[in-house]
Amino acid sequence: MKRIIFLVLFSILMLMVLAACGGQALECTDAIGCVEVAPDEPILIASSLVISGPNAPLGLDSQYGVEIAIDFRGDVLGHKVELQPEDDGCSAEGGQASAQKVVSNPQIVALVGTSCSGAGVPASKIISDAGYVMVSPSNTAPSLTDAELHEAGYLRTAHNDKIQGAAMANYVYNDLGIRKAAAVHDGDPYTEGLASVFSESFQELGGEIVAFEAISADATDVIAPLTTIAAAGPPELIYYPVFIPLGSLITKQAQEVDGLDGVILAAADGVQSPDFLTASGDAAEGMYVSGPDLGFGNEIYDKFLGAYKEKYGTDPTAPFHAHAFDATNMVLDAIEKVAQVGDDGTLLIGRQALRDALFATSGMSGITGTLTCDEYGDCADAKIAVSQVQGGAFVPVWP
């Protein structure tokens, strides 16, 4: 049955394409192909964010940012903009599956995603190889925009963790006066990248990293690895930039380990969500969390927050909604710039032209600041803040 529906839809699509080709003077001259949007059709954009499972608050928050950006924009060149949401599952498999689904639909113009860097690595390869383009609002792993590893169709509006790791190391060394720290990751590119950058920067400042440990993301008992860390130091601070489930396990069990009494806990934007605080309870009190600085203080952000609250009935649940808003606007701006408009309103969007326009983004003013993309796809106007958990809420303490 499904196959029949698919065939019917596919033939209708082909007919439309043929009809469009016959009647129009628009001709695709793009090196890697074009998307043609018929007069009454919407412009189709996909998102791939983590919208199920324990990390859902992180991805849903970004997806709401994308939806609000589309709402605010209204029509683009006389066409509605439609979002096809996918789930990146915060895993390499999820990233791969959602990217495959996106590239199998020739009408999708661009992808906003992924949430997790672990999903971003395979997704960026599939998307780029198929000639599509993606802008991630929340991938922060340094490797994704590394000169050698960067994929041609990949950009991001989230900060590079080279900046976050260094900022956190600075704060910990200079402001907290810590000299001995330990770092923990779960093997995911985001957590490993951030833990590594933190360790390197901390050592450059003159601090000592007593342990650099890895714990698998689906672990349940972290007493053993924490005992190893205690035996190696003990450190004055443990930095564990992991996701919510493992993060709250470490937060709770660290207090129970002999030799880690009074150790300061610190994590990163992967856990910056009310869900993490609920799961960790009192154990999270006093811990530090690094993440993007959300004190944007501009008019669009106030308007954005109002719309968010009104539409979804809650305040933002994670740090990357504004980055998602900016990423979506970046994509829509680029579409407006490169689309050829036919006499009857048909759009022809060249995929290479769209990529070029995105990489050429310069001085775009968004919520998160002034966005300018470099040749490897880093577009963020990165500002890092450190919060402390006080009375069950994240309270900014730096800068």
Next chain:
Amino acid sequence: MAQRFKDIDYIGLFLWLFRAAIIVIVVWGTVAKLFLGQGNAYTTKDWINFLVAGLSQGSIFALIALGYTLVYGVLFMINFAHGEFFMAGTMTATIFVALPLSASGFLDKHPVIGMLAILVVAMVVSVSVALLTERVAYRPLRRAPRLVPLITAIGASFFWQYFFAGLFGSGLIPFPELAVLRGAWMIGGVEFLKTRAVVMIASVIMLIGLYIFIMRTKTGTAIRAVAEDKDIAALMGIDVDRTISITFATGAAMAGVAGILYGLVFRQVNFIMGFVPGIKAFTAAVLGGIGSIPGAAIGGFFLGVFEAIGPPLFLEGLGIPGSHQLKDVIAFTMLVLVLIFRPQGIIGERLAEKKA
């Protein structure tokens, strides 16, 4: 002599080399760790901590493994939905009993009554889910080829996971901390976390209770009879379908208890929590000898301890960084070794003496 040499085929040779290589790696790592001072310097206290962490995690594996072993013993079927029975009871009891009791302060005033209430609810829900699954998904397939119920079990597993995700949401739910179990007991200069000690004692009691139930009671005898030969058991007047339901219920009740112990130790539950412990418990059941109750228990404890002690002992000895991430490698390498060299498992005994 020449004839004997010919008899060793390449696969046999490879397996011998494989076994030798594993032994060399383990011994080398251990020696490097203990005598050459590779890696961190652990005190005796640290080793005891590793052991306690392993035993408490292992006791939860052991309780879940019982469900796999019981069902396999009776039906020759790997019930992959068993991890979901574990999750179902725990989540329901956490949301409807543990959190309200904790919020009202009742749990801290009367911890024993409170815990009993939580346990009963968890067991009842786990058992109900198990019986429902058995009736709807497994019983109609009783005479089908073995692969069919296996696939059905995987389907049932997904169904329950997402059923409960839809019911209670997919976020993490905190399990309340018991004030009486906070802190540690000092025994001989070593700290034993109270929760861990309680979990170990509780699971040992459950294991012994189950063993007595299977070996000494009439129902237990019926279960063993059905395991031995369903048709003959039916001829002897045993209601086979009912006995199979009881087997599922017993396994699920153990899973319900395991779930609450899991909640006590790790203090967070969610809809996917049954997956990894389920796989690990299955491994434990196979390690110990699937179909054997003492086997499941020993397999569980073995797996827990190896996962906790293996990384600091021989992986760190080999100079592998971030060794704790590789605990799954140890667990599944053990499984592969057992499957190659002792397919019947460590204990190797089954519920029934004779198998068709």
